[in-house]
Amino acid sequence: MGLMRLLFFAVIGYVIYKVAQGFLKSRKSEETPLPPKGEETRRDPVCGVYVSEEDAVIGRVEGERIYFCSMECLEKYRDQLEQKEAAAKSINQ
Numbered sequence: 001m002g003l004m005r006l007l008f009f010a011v012i013g014y015v016i017y018k019v020a021q022g023f024l025k026s027r028k029s030e031e032t033p034l035p036p037k038g039e040e041t042r043r044d045p046v047c048g049v050y051v052s053e054e055d056a057v058i059g060r061v062e063g064e065r066i067y068f069c070s071m072e073c074l075e076k077y078r079d080q081l082e083q084k085e086a087a088a089k090s091i092n093q
């Protein structure tokens with residue numbers, strides 16, 4: 001039974017991936033047929049990779065927009081921020 005469940009989730013995951021991919025592609029071609037290069041690249045503060053604003057995962061941290069290459073980096077950044085805040089609080093008390 002375990003294998004069947006695994007297969008089921010694999011198929012569901014694949015379908016979601018394909019739908020998301022198609023959605024992103026159609027959106028991109030509608031909005032920006034010729035994306036300008038240069039100004040739109042942002043640096044991921046976690047891993048240091050450069051990402052375009054279109055492809056970036058945008059995180060809002062303290063009212064600021066920060067661009068990440070992936071959700072993983074966004075989550076890492078938030079974790080780091082929380083740890084810093086916790087450390088700062090423990091020092092102040």
Ligand SMILES: [Zn+2]
Nearest residue numbers: 044047069073
């Ligand atoms: Zn990253």
